[in-house]
Amino acid sequence: MAASEEVSRTIARHTYGSWRRQELWKEPLLIEDAEGVYFFDHAGKPYLDFSSQMMCSNLGHKNPVIIEAIQKQAEKLAYIAPGMTSRATFDAIQALRSVLPPNLAKFFFSTSGTEANEAALKLVRQCKAPRYKILSRYRSYHGATPGSLTFTGDPRRILAETARCTIDGVRFAPDAYCYRCPFGLTYAECNIQCARYVNYMIKEEGNVAAIIVEPVVGTNGRIVPPPEYFPILRTICDENEVVLIADEVMSGWFRTGTAFAMEHWGVEPDILTTAKGCTGAYTPVGVTVTNQAIADFFEGETLDHGHTYAYHALTLSAIPAAVSEYKRIMASGLPQKVSQYLKERLYELGDRHVSIGDVRGIGHFYALELVKNRGTKEPFNVKSDRFSRKSLMTSQVSADASKKGLYVMGWYDSLIIAPPLIITEAEVDEAIGILDQSLEIADREAEDTNTPFTKSSEFTKP
Numbered sequence: 001m002a003a004s005e006e007v008s009r010t011i012a013r014h015t016y017g018s019w020r021r022q023e024l025w026k027e028p029l030l031i032e033d034a035e036g037v038y039f040f041d042h043a044g045k046p047y048l049d050f051s052s053q054m055m056c057s058n059l060g061h062k063n064p065v066i067i068e069a070i071q072k073q074a075e076k077l078a079y080i081a082p083g084m085t086s087r088a089t090f091d092a093i094q095a096l097r098s099v100l101p102p103n104l105a106k107f108f109f110s111t112s113g114t115e116a117n118e119a120a121l122k123l124v125r126q127c128k129a130p131r132y133k134i135l136s137r138y139r140s141y142h143g144a145t146p147g148s149l150t151f152t153g154d155p156r157r158i159l160a161e162t163a164r165c166t167i168d169g170v171r172f173a174p175d176a177y178c179y180r181c182p183f184g185l186t187y188a189e190c191n192i193q194c195a196r197y198v199n200y201m202i203k204e205e206g207n208v209a210a211i212i213v214e215p216v217v218g219t220n221g222r223i224v225p226p227p228e229y230f231p232i233l234r235t236i237c238d239e240n241e242v243v244l245i246a247d248e249v250m251s252g253w254f255r256t257g258t259a260f261a262m263e264h265w266g267v268e269p270d271i272l273t274t275a276k277g278c279t280g281a282y283t284p285v286g287v288t289v290t291n292q293a294i295a296d297f298f299e300g301e302t303l304d305h306g307h308t309y310a311y312h313a314l315t316l317s318a319i320p321a322a323v324s325e326y327k328r329i330m331a332s333g334l335p336q337k338v339s340q341y342l343k344e345r346l347y348e349l350g351d352r353h354v355s356i357g358d359v360r361g362i363g364h365f366y367a368l369e370l371v372k373n374r375g376t377k378e379p380f381n382v383k384s385d386r387f388s389r390k391s392l393m394t395s396q397v398s399a400d401a402s403k404k405g406l407y408v409m410g411w412y413d414s415l416i417i418a419p420p421l422i423i424t425e426a427e428v429d430e431a432i433g434i435l436d437q438s439l440e441i442a443d444r445e446a447e448d449t450n451t452p453f454t455k456s457s458e459f460t461k462p
């Protein structure tokens with residue numbers, strides 16, 4: 001068997017590392033095994049997975065129920081062309097309909113969140129033609145291909161624009177980001193300008209077909225909007241006949257405490273997209289599901305969309321098993337209890353570390369936003385630093401945590417706390433213990449201004 005260094009170096013030499021300068025893809029960490037909330041490298045060293053990999057391994061690793069479902073499907077029928085169908089599709093839609101908002105009626109299955117959003121884009125542009133504009137928000141990520149990356153607000157879009165890999169007709173609405181309100185206002189005197197401004201945009205722009213939103217913003221901040229935000233946005237969409245697309249690729253699957261984050265505000269989207277947690281990341285699936293009105297429109301139309309692997313039986317077989325596992329775990333009460341504990345422990349970190357500006361989030365989905373100065377909220381890093389040669393403070397903290405056996409993803413301004421729903425209080429303690437040490441790296445470069453950290457999601461609580 002090849003030595004682990006050779007395996008890792010050979011892979012690096014012959015594969016492209018995603019979203020990074022290739023000179024930094026030299027010896028990726030070789031992972032050999034995973035179980036529960038831990039994964040293990042080539043030397044057997046355990047890492048506690050505090051970000052559920054890419055916020056997708058929500059059920060932890062080696063779940064026996066899901067493994068068995070995939071094995072059975074592989075033995076029976078791994079794949080059938082999408083012009084025919086299989087019982088795997090029937091079982092997947094039955095399982096999904098038991099947790100999705102009830103107005104959502106018709107599905108398209110693909111193999112990633114990106115594809116789920118590209119399908120939503122094409123559905124919307126076909127059914128709302130000649131309207132074509134898509135509104136999104138700056139603090140967002142919706143996928144890696146030209147359409148979904150154009151309506152992504154984060155730094156990844158900027159590179160795609162330079163490479164001319166974008167589409168026309170996308171505009172950005174303000175973020176519901178109370179810690180750094182784009183209008184400089186304070187909740188609740190703000191009268192929720194971030195939502196109301198969308199009405200102004202739609203009227204002034206003309207030709208707006210849809211708005212796509214992450215109900216709780218994922219990679220770009222774990223931002224919980226004020227309670228009024230989505231009811232206002234729903235009314236604006238209805239009054240202007242604009243399609244409301246909820247991208248629940250990351251916020252779905254009980255990550256925020258409910259099956260889908262939109263449930264917190266009792267708002268039904270017209271289209272919902274999801275992926276990641278729908279199989280607990282055991283197989284790659286993207287889901288696009290629309291309301292009946294959109295389904296009706298297509299009765300007399302050609303759906304101009306499809307993939308060889310659409311409705312792939314093997315990938316779909318993980319969905320019913322994952323849904324039943326989510327229901328079992330939620331019924332046990334463990335995630336509800338641990339999410340409360342997780343929040344308290346993160347608030348303790350906020351009390352101890354001057355580099356933590358805001359602790360916000362909900363359920364098993366939190367951000368520690370790092371700042372140089374809590375008083376002025378001066379950040380260590382900004383959006384444009386993400387693809388520059390600057391060393392990010394979040395990367396320094398994550399790298400140190402990794403050495404100590406904790407996997408925690410960092411974005412340019414915050415750490416992403418998103419453990420699997422099966423995590424226990426003792427495992428939270430282990431992770432917090434390591435973070436407590438690693439955050440000292442950021443503290444050393446922060447000023448102590450005697451300002452407490454912010455708990456912005458306390459006042460935006462659903």
Ligand SMILES: Cc1ncc(COP(=O)(O)O)c(C=O)c1O
Pocket residue numbers: 054111112113114115117141142143144214218219247248249250251275276
């Ligand atoms: C909210 C959101 N939408 C879409 C995507 C794209 O999903 P995928 O990476 O499966 O293509 C992601 C991925 O992180 C996401 O967080």
